[in-house]
Amino acid sequence: MQIQQALALHTQLAHQSESAALDIELMLCALLDKPRSYLFTWPDKVLPEPVVTQLNRMIQRRLKGEPVAHILGTRGFWDFDLDVSPHTLIPRPDTECLVEHALTLALPSSARVADLGTGSGAIALALGWERPEWEVVASDYIADAAALAERNRSKLQLDNVRVLQGSWFEPHVGTYDLIVSNPPYIDPDDPHLTQGDVRFEPLSALVADNKGMADIELISDQARAFLRPGGFLLFEHGYDQGDMSRTLLTELGYEKVETLRDYGNNERVTFGQWLKS
Template identity: 50%
Template sequence: MTDTPDTCEKLLIDAADTIGGESPRLDAELLLSRATGWSRTSFRAWPERQPSPEVIAEFRALVQRRVRGEPVAHLLGEQEFWSLPLKVNASTLIPRPDTECLVEAALALDLPEDARVLDLGTGTGAIAIALASERPAWTIDACDSQESAVELAHANAKALGFPIAVMRSDWFSGLPRRNYNLIVSNPPYVAERDEHLCQGDVRFEPASALVAGPDGLDDIRQLVASAPAWLEHGGWLLIEHGYDQGDAVRQLYGAAGFQAVETRQDYGQRDRFTMGCWKSDL
């Protein structure tokens, strides 16, 4: 009996069985595409193609790393956000599709054509770059407390051709003094004893970008309290948070004096971010 040849389809079936989880076939296709340089569409058009032994060895090594829990985005070195390819690494959070809901809400606001925007804790630069891709007349600043994240966000913005100023700052503390029409942030919001920190992809992401005190609200408290001093009259603050934190975050917004406070949901109909308008006393 002869061995069954290692065609693309056989490799994908075997890998999906090995990987398991929520999307094993997709994971396998992404990893095989990375190893071969062939598109995922080609695996359906020519399932009988046989990669070289060297490529197969590389693919199987990637599969084993995925089995150990490494995020696919880290294995690929890239993650798509707002249809834009962003480089990723272990120094930042991997951009999630649900964060695009925050981008959609920001773009729908009635802001000046030349609005000034700040993305706090930018990570890969995902939110800032997505906004810049849709509003070229906006002036967009971004910051992060980690130098590795600043370098990554700057590299992503430069590679995609968007003139975003990326600075190192622990929230507002290191920023030049100016006011903004819009401040957005996807800060850490996971409670320090949350069981999900030991599960899935987050095991491989930096705790500094995830954890924010006993209830997960330490950073959000600081941002909501500090933001009014950095907002123009009529400016908006949009902050992503956990699905069970909407009530608490709305209370923080209200206590800080924000108006039109509202929590919006993500694509899974879970509370995902809260927004509010700042109107200073004139």
């Protein structure tokens, strides 16, 4: 089988995936350990039989709905690749919007930052990657998630990032200039939970009570005791939770409350500044 013939196999996935062609390209790149440009530079190259066999196995897994990130064991985020597992959310491009805005905030050069519910470590590691002078403390309640984040931290050799295990603020000590989180925010009754990649992700990282707002409310309330005067709280939420999030932060006493839109122009990240001592 030639590379161009392998790429044509995306038609098998067309009914299962909206990104069928990209799925096949990513699988081939992983199997060949080559960039995507290689596939189109050498379309006539014949694939070794073991690669064809593994590709067919991957396609069968994808046909069952398994996310490509789980099949490959990695997902690109920011400027690096992260190991992923069924114990955490798969990092998504829209979460990069949170990272981008965090990097624009007026923070001390040696800011102390907390990332709550870090999962694979995506947010914490992106911030630590861009700001080596920051001290970033990431935490997750799930032991397997914390272990995964630590593995990713070690691979990236980010000594300015620490990973702790514990629920929300439980393992944290001291105060922070910035607190970030991508908490569970999906309503348990949301029909999307039975569709697409989320079927293979842990419900504990997806759903929250009170129409998806329970964990956001807890974090926003408790963050006030962990923020230094002038510090910021920044969190991701559902596309329809911007108004509720702004109201929540305002009622809790945060100032300069705003909501940012993601790459699809949906309200996705809300932040506020804590100015009280």
